[in-house]
Amino acid sequence: MFPPGVAEIVVAVCGLCIGSFLNVCIHRLPSGTSIVFPASRCPACAHVLAWSDNIPLGSYVVLGGRCRYCRAPISARYPIVEALTGVLFLVHWYLFGPTPLLFVRLAFACALVVLFAIDLEHQILPNVITVPGIVVGLICSLFLPPGPLMSVAGFALGGGLLWAIAEGWYRLRKVEAMGFGDVKMLAMIGAFLGVKLVILTFVLSSMIGGVVAVVLVALRRADMATKVPFGTMLALAALVASLYGDRLVAWYLGAL
Numbered sequence: 001m002f003p004p005g006v007a008e009i010v011v012a013v014c015g016l017c018i019g020s021f022l023n024v025c026i027h028r029l030p031s032g033t034s035i036v037f038p039a040s041r042c043p044a045c046a047h048v049l050a051w052s053d054n055i056p057l058g059s060y061v062v063l064g065g066r067c068r069y070c071r072a073p074i075s076a077r078y079p080i081v082e083a084l085t086g087v088l089f090l091v092h093w094y095l096f097g098p099t100p101l102l103f104v105r106l107a108f109a110c111a112l113v114v115l116f117a118i119d120l121e122h123q124i125l126p127n128v129i130t131v132p133g134i135v136v137g138l139i140c141s142l143f144l145p146p147g148p149l150m151s152v153a154g155f156a157l158g159g160g161l162l163w164a165i166a167e168g169w170y171r172l173r174k175v176e177a178m179g180f181g182d183v184k185m186l187a188m189i190g191a192f193l194g195v196k197l198v199i200l201t202f203v204l205s206s207m208i209g210g211v212v213a214v215v216l217v218a219l220r221r222a223d224m225a226t227k228v229p230f231g232t233m234l235a236l237a238a239l240v241a242s243l244y245g246d247r248l249v250a251w252y253l254g255a256l
């Protein structure tokens with residue numbers, strides 16, 4: 001119906017624009033300000049940004065990574081999140097095609113991008129994403145994979161597993177290993193992906209966390225007491241599980 005390549009270009013441009021919106025969420029959600037109002041301003045000089053300052057990737061490149069009005073450097077997070085979201089949209093398009101599940105998994109991926117960036121920067125996982133995320137994941141599973149039963153089981157296992165670890169660690173060491181943001185985030189992942197892929201997400205996130213910890217300690221950037229933002233690892237692992245989880249699990253079970 002379209003010449004080859006047109007659909008991909010539309011999908012990528014949608015991804016870039018949504019990525020631009022995710023940047024607003026990442027910037028504003030931790031401080032609790034509205035994501036729709038007021039208009040975007042330069043964080044350095046507070047000048048209101050024109051539409052031409054907000055073109056995904058384009059404005060950053062044309063302006064050389066600086067504010068048009070005060071020349072203050074713009075965080076590299078903006079073009080990185082935009083480009084990442086564009087790529088994620090394309091990968092989802094190739095894997096899911098024009099199906100209802102595509103839209104569900106794209107919404108899920110967008111939530112993960114925001115949680116990834118906010119946890120990395122602020123070590124918090126805002127309830128305004130995880131709690132509605134749980135509800136949306138459960139409702140969508142009534143009509144789409146993983147199905148309502150697997151979704152509820154994934155929600156319960158994801159939340160219950162981390163809750164038990166946090167509670168056990170607290171009783172053992174009297175320090176909080178993780179906040180309850182992680183518990184709600186893994187419960188959300190379980191609601192969207194189901195019980196099988198929430199287990200995969202937990203295993204993958206532990207592996208990613210282990211590798212990151214070893215690298216940081218080796219680089220002397222951290223010691224054993226450094227808190228690694230676990231939500232950031234969970235977001236990465238959940239993205240892999242959402243996109244390639246079924247294949248990974250089939251490959252693992254076949255290799256046994």
Ligand SMILES: [Zn+2]
Nearest residue numbers: 042045067070
């Ligand atoms: Zn400025």
